Amino acid sequence: MTTTTVVRTAVKPRRAVLAMPEYHPPLAAREALRLDFNENTFAPSPRVMEQLKQITPEGLTKYPEREPVERIAAQHFGIEADQVLLTNGVDEVIHLVCAAFLEPEDEALIATPTFFMYDVSISMMTSGLRKIQSDASLEFPYERFMAAINERTKLIIVASPNNPTGAIVSREHLLAIAAAAPQAVLMVDEAYFHFHGESTIEDIATIPNLLIARTFSKAYGLANLRIGMLAGNVELLKYVRKVCSPYNVNGVALDCLPVALADEDYLAWYTEQVRIGRERMMDGLRTMGVPFFPSHANFILMKIGPKHAELVKAMRKHGVLLRDRSADPGCDGFVRITIGVEEHVTLGLAALQTSLNEIGWKA
Secondary structure, X not given: OOOOOOOOOOOOOOHHHHHOOOOOOOOOOOOOEEOOOOOOOOOOOHHHHHHHHOOOOOHHHOOOOOHHHHHHHHHHHOOOHHHEEEEOHHHHHHXXXXXXXXXXXXXXXXXXXXXXXXXXXXXXXXXXEEEEEOOOOOOOOHHHHHHHOOOOEEEEEEEOOOXXXXXXXXXXXXXXXXXXXXXXXXXXXXXXXXXOOOOOHHHHHOOOOEEEEEEOOOOOOOHHHOOEEXXXXXXXXXXXXXXXXXXXXXXXXXXXXXXXXXXXXXHHHHHHHHHHHHHHHHHHHHXXXXXXXXXXXXXXXXEOOOOHHHHHHHHHHOOEEOEEOOOOOOOOOEEEEXXXXXXXXXXXXXXXXXXXXXXXXXX
């Protein structure tokens, strides 16, 4: 039997790395119905599966070429090719934008609760992260957010729809934020755009400090391939490209994205499944007496209270995974459920009713 010896090192990382938070999503043992991570719960377009069969052994030996697919994506979304950067999911978008624009003395502004990777990437570059907490409604705190903008503000990130709340920020408010901070980049995270339908992507031509982040992990069902998109002002994107690896997106993802984009019928079908399922889930929660926050995304945040962990455990026992969001600021006792296709919503509702009864939950 071999014994491993751990050799200590005197090398220390940057102070910011020591101080930054870590993100450890609970990914282990996810063999049940996945209503926990806001993924597509069904499948990508059938065209993606056919495209995967066309990949050759020789194709895997080549470095990936991003730019041809960026041209396809740009045409699909009605913008110019130099206004698009394809990325390794939105996680990389956040990382690249922080690396390109934040100095140690700068401030960055977010509203909480929101996607935790903003904290991670911002804190890696600066200690000047300012968080504006939503009130009990969990709506975007627009007035207090605007008041927090100052001359040190260099980066603003707003998710619309927001994760984990499902709340949205109006285009009018987003453009007002951009105008109030001309010295700062405003990045609007539209990861859940397809379940809401409103976007500011058309404004990138006229708003010089606006960036839009999109993912193909949710509605398109490509989470495992890790591909996202940053769209925005050409001058801003020049700086982001400068800190981006030329081979950041793998070739399999690049091969599959064009056919996923082309299958608009499949995308329309899946997003409609989610829209109908979201209404069914909210109706079911009302019937069960479970408080929740109205959502514009593919998930709903429920107010369970002290039995939140018991509910997640009971649901797993019944073959359904949920996400406990109690550690998020202002979310004590809250649990999130993902909305998928009709069958998955039916299974989720049935398991939820059974589990709530088992744990003795009362409204």
